Amino acid sequence: MEAKANGPTQKSGRVIDGPTNPMVTPLLTDLYQFTMAYAYWKAGKHNERAVFDLYFRKNPFGGEFTVFAGLEECIKLIANFKLTDEEIAFVRESLPGSCEEGFFEYLKEVDCSDVEVYAISEGTVVFPKVPLLRVEGPVAVVQLLETPVLNLVNFASLVATNAARHRLVAGKSKMLLEFGLRRAQGPDGALSASKYCYIGGFDATSNVAAGRLFGIPLRGTHSHAFVSSFMSPDEILDRSLCSSDGSTSCEDFVSLVQSWLNKIQWSKSLSGIFGETNQSELAAFMSYALAFPKNFLALVDTYDVMRSGVPNFCAVALALNDLGYKAVGIRLDSGDLAYLSSEARKIFLTIEKEFGLPGFGKTSITASNDLNEETLDALNKQGHEVDCYGIGTYLVTCYSQAALGCVFKLVEINNQPRIKLSEDLTKVSIPCKKRCYRLYGKEGYSLVDIMTGENEPCPKVGERILCRHPFNESKRAYVVPKRVEELLKCYWPGKSGKVREELPAFKDIRDHCIKQLEQMRADHMRRLNPTPYKVSVSTKLYDFIHFLWLNEAPVGELQ
Amino acid sequence: MEAKANGPTQKSGRVIDGPTNPMVTPLLTDLYQFTMAYAYWKAGKHNERAVFDLYFRKNPFGGEFTVFAGLEECIKLIANFKLTDEEIAFVRESLPGSCEEGFFEYLKEVDCSDVEVYAISEGTVVFPKVPLLRVEGPVAVVQLLETPVLNLVNFASLVATNAARHRLVAGKSKMLLEFGLRRAQGPDGALSASKYCYIGGFDATSNVAAGRLFGIPLRGTHSHAFVSSFMSPDEILDRSLCSSDGSTSCEDFVSLVQSWLNKIQWSKSLSGIFGETNQSELAAFMSYALAFPKNFLALVDTYDVMRSGVPNFCAVALALNDLGYKAVGIRLDSGDLAYLSSEARKIFLTIEKEFGLPGFGKTSITASNDLNEETLDALNKQGHEVDCYGIGTYLVTCYSQAALGCVFKLVEINNQPRIKLSEDLTKVSIPCKKRCYRLYGKEGYSLVDIMTGENEPCPKVGERILCRHPFNESKRAYVVPKRVEELLKCYWPGKSGKVREELPAFKDIRDHCIKQLEQMRADHMRRLNPTPYKVSVSTKLYDFIHFLWLNEAPVGELQ
Incomplete structure (x- = not known):
């Protein structure tokens, strides 16, 4: 393990340490991110500015909500993202021998100083299609981040959601202990589970290393x-x-x-x-x-x-x-x-x-x-x-659904919006660099999430807003919000000079999550036939999506 | 992470490095292992010689075989098992304040120099009830090992088995690529999956870090x-x-x-x-x-x-x-x-x-x-x-069964055999320090595994041996083996002076596994209604199990 992975990086504000697990390095990625980086570099495209959205398409466990987790580890990776000479030497070995030397010189300079990351706060209750992270930067660099960032968000969010679901069914008065270390998917399958189960509302763990690393109360x-x-x-x-x-x-x-x-x-x-x-x-x-x-x-x-x-x-x-x-x-x-x-x-x-x-x-x-x-x-x-439940295997391995399907999709490059089409409607991506808002009603509950183009005006309190289903013309509703919350905040400003959102303390993430879960309308949270929460786009974005779609989709020929 | 976790330990033979993941430390255990250690110490029982068996009760994925994996990481942990002062300080904080200081002095001395580990070779095809590891040593020390060793074996064996099952259905001629990093259960859920899928018969991975750590071919x-x-x-x-x-x-x-x-x-x-x-x-x-x-x-x-x-x-x-x-x-x-x-x-x-x-x-x-x-x-x-399959989510998260249920049971203490009873027959443990053999028939296939007491004579080639179901009186069969293989070998001799089995090279584990899978009788391996492989005990052990059982089980009273 490189000592570097733990070395702190000073950007604006508080120092950001390296990833908790020193095995999280720039090499924890798919080989094709490096082959693509080379192809981009060879084509002179590597610095083209790209925007990627990280989102999921379906809530896990047959439910209608998800707890977003893993952000802090993503930012720790991004803040300290730098290939060592040894790592570059390994990449060279792994690529075909014909690759030009200039590429490896370029890899030496790669870091995330020109990458901007907007994200929803960790511990927030989130829904399909809305970007959890929006990563913008040189296309080759952002692609290198795709795999580790997905890895760090997918399981974290899955297990935090699983913990929240266990809490909901157990009730607030019960003590919940995470006992999964022996059956978890490897050593940090266990450590991540302990961490994110605590965020999702568990009270303690049996895992001593997790107690030490994160300050989670220990029981046994x-x-x-x-x-x-x-x-x-x-x-x-x-x-x-x-x-x-x-x-x-x-x-x-x-x-x-x-x-x-x-x-x-x-x-x-x-x-x-x-x-x-x-x-x-x-x-x-x-x-x-x-x-x-x-x-x-x-x-x-x-x-x-x-x-x-x-x-x-x-x-x-x-x-x-x-x-x-x-x-x-x-x-x-x-x-x-x-x-x-x-x-x-x-x-x-x-x-x-x-x-x-x-x-x-x-x-x-x-x-x-x-x-x-x-x-x-x-x-x-x-x-x-x-009075108290000790829960292991089914909790930490997310036995009833062992993976969350977060994806990382290109939505814009060189200011050109990109759409990924699919015969399966749920797989069509929502193009453009976007802003995302949560609109609240008079009873304090959130009513709908809405995505708009980057430059559209922010929805205003008291204003009548048409919220449209992104793909279904007939599904739309007017909303007059009592409160508007912008969901994506700048957690890594790159060179933009924007103020960086501080990473909250671990305990605060947990408190935020528990509060969020309590504030949700009960019908979205129930186990049996929960009501789907509405996720929408503005009329302007809706029209643009469908314009692009028609432009890109091939016209079939029946024979 | 302690540098120490990576520090090599010299025992007999080749130097044994620390665990691949530096997060695998003596604290990666359940708190109750430390509370028990204190209670043993307080009662003066901590050095009592105990024998524990690690085994599983049911093959995963509805199949009738399992690939044993994770041994090397267990031995790396055991060979380097030593609490740092900082770790001991954390244990002190985590236990009630009333604990006596002498215990923490004792913890400073704890290592595995007096522990003996017998195990089946990594990559071997194994079956329920037969110990994969037999760990013997001072009861307090062996209990501290319980949780990390289960963690290291459970997922490793599960995912190696899953890979082997994918290979069996894909056929020998297809190329199989593991593409699971982004959906795996955390960073080393992914790294472990890459490692053990390769052992189970995959050809390559997309995971660059796994390529570097283990030398697995990379694709993408x-x-x-x-x-x-x-x-x-x-x-x-x-x-x-x-x-x-x-x-x-x-x-x-x-x-x-x-x-x-x-x-x-x-x-x-x-x-x-x-x-x-x-x-x-x-x-x-x-x-x-x-x-x-x-x-x-x-x-x-x-x-x-x-x-x-x-x-x-x-x-x-x-x-x-x-x-x-x-x-x-x-x-x-x-x-x-x-x-x-x-x-x-x-x-x-x-x-x-x-x-x-x-x-x-x-x-x-x-x-x-x-x-x-x-x-x-x-x-x-x-x-x-x-020609070639890239397999991700379902492979690496073992989606169809996300955990293997290995357990670690006390079978002997102070030379007294111990049995764990249960109303569920499959949960009754097989007492005594045992030896385990695989008996082969004339066609080269293995016929049955048999467990005997430690001091019983080894089954001999050509001899007629009565193999008995451990709990079902009427299930028994005579076998005349053409070859007898002792399954448990000494991988960590402690102070015993026995010769330590060398840890094989990664590639050799994979070759062993592939050969083992090819040598199994087809009816045990098929997807639909596979034939269970027979696991038995000697008559002497059978009689002793049932003597102990009657002795321990309370006599019911019908009211």
Whole structure:
């Protein structure tokens, strides 16, 4: 890895560090970006000014919204974009031997000082066709950026959206933990997932490296292996535990737990529920409590949740209570989570009553085990007592849709608008360097996004604006906005002298995202048959698109 | 990133570098591995000798085989496993403040010098339940390894298997290119995909960074944007092209192409097929040919494949032929690939005949555009003329199944076997430190894998061996092996003094994998209803599993 990739670059404003992952270098691109760069250079076209839009065509997961993420990493790449001599030597090796030397001299000079990047703020709720990034600059340079920028936005936005969807179905009151590291698509599939799930509304991660890199809160207690590594309480040698306030000390915590277990087993209100509990599990819980008396959270399903895990947990929790500690809770990692959480809650409430422990009924219940949107929804429908979800595989790999299809399309070169036609209407690109606005109604909700040509006047509050579907003549609506928000802001000004939008702090991106999600109209966000959000163009842009289209499309001949 | 992560470690044999991705550090683990480590340490159990098996329970993609990959990265992590002071400081911050200082002193000493890793060779075809890795060592240290090792194996094996499945359906004669960088799950979701797709049988990648890191052949020409960045041939200023042998020079390549285009359009055998072609496309093709006369491959679907792209390509190819160059071919990125490839082939054959160009009929046809196993299969069934496939999204994100469920289970501690029970039979673990063998029949195919206890005698060639299903009493079969292969080899000997298996060169892993796939019996590998490969245990191990099971399982009470 080049040290350079981490070297900070000073432009206007705050210094911009290199990409978080040092493997993100100018070589993290498709070979054809270099072959095209050579062909542009050979044709003397490499410095022609081109404008590309980065956008997606369809919201993921069958929904009608997407969370935009990955911008900061794009800007970090762009701010530090410079090929090392070694990288250029590798490009030379990879291209046909006939390439002229002048091209490699040119590559030495390539950077993004003449590139302008406009983008929507990271964490914003976004919709199909509207550019998330508009990248303008010398065509050869902007093409080199295409692949890494798509890579950095596609998964980031996909997983942030997935996290937001999980949050919506779980509800605001639940704690959501990302537990996906072991099943993620490689090391930074995992790190990116931790980062963007937090932006999308998760509360914490199990991934220590993500905690360190991004300051995300960390969570985790113990696994099944910890439980089965113990044989019996006889193994526990150091059995003393100081009370929470330091005033007393219990010399034999093991005996204290065992006496509580006895009381529970013979309690009237719990009679018949508990029998013999598993001794290796009991030993593991006691050991864990001795290590973390203030943070006792036990995984209770290694043997049998109701016959062993829960009574063992309660005995340890009651013993801790004698010493002034409050147990945190249990984790369920298998079985019928709705049923088991409800049964465990009943036991906690019974113990609160029977043994006079105020608050014990509220002991936290965490559920894990291959959870996803559908299982959370099913739990809600059945009724459950889960307070906290640990979600892994389905969240971080975006199992139900493993890729977002962002594309990067040329919309203008040398001030000439370009359109990409396709027999599939959804694949036709919207030409021209554009401006994009979000129009808000009187209830504070956003009504529609509208794209206009670069030089059209900005839509005004209180003005009646005709918003047109870009491709369907009959779909159009008048809107009188109460508020107009310009979506694309300048995050990398190049040589333009424009003021650069500062990259917000990580925490602020998350807050922005959560606020955005809360402000959306509920019918766009619901799981079943959500209403599509409207994305439109101005009449002027509409007319221009269709003029270009007719100009470019070949006239068929029926034979 | 710590420089240390890249620092080489000398053990027995060749030096082992750090992980390819410098973000793979001892902190790339779940927090609970550290909380457990503390609880083990606090209980004085941290040095208890534990044996963990890493295995999966079900083959991915509805198939009956898996390619094991990711071993080299695991060994690189293990060989260099050492927490820096800064990392330890972060762990201290992340654990409750009550943790004793002695634990952090202990963490300073933690490395894998007392860990032993046995593993199946990377690139081997593997099956459920058989350990891919067996990791033995101090329980606290081995637990710290659990998460990163699962992360490194899960996606690597998944994507290598996906690549192998694409190769099987495409057939040996086709060229397979991995084009997934832009849609992959983050930067090293892409790099890992490039690496492990090559191991699984792909021929090349578009990912330049992967080419540089791993020496994978690179491929790529140009995109739609390149085509639409041109307006007309008038833009082309430098029109001269030297002949292939340097003997002559064509001063106006543009005119030469145009005269060929004219000839094609008026040719008798092609009459009525071609009309006006798109001039910006023609200009782009001419420019690309001027830059890469020896490597002319054109993307022909920007406007209209048969009315514009193919005739434009043929005109440029014929002009190149006049100068002694052989055009490489075309790429189709949309539409009906079976139909278009067949129609293009007909044109190439007609031109070969009409203009006397031997071999022109064999001009290469590459297809891309959201290809996957199913579309390759459908193309085969329809009949097509594609020579080469560029495959992206579905391949690299493993879209049809985005995660492999490898687990890491404790099978022995302090020489005591451990079993993890579950009501779901497929989730019961196979206890004990084991040895694993593959038994081959007289036709050279492997018949069955068998696991035995560590100290059982090795199965012998020619001996009659009873192979038993681990959980189903009635499923058993006698086998007389013609060859016996021990699957688990020592890749990290720790202090044991055993000889360490050298990590094979990247190319050798790929060759091993391709050979393994070719040697499998066809019925295990077919897409539709493949036959499950048999995985068994020895009678002794079978009896012991069931003895332990009865011992551990609670006896139910019906109420």
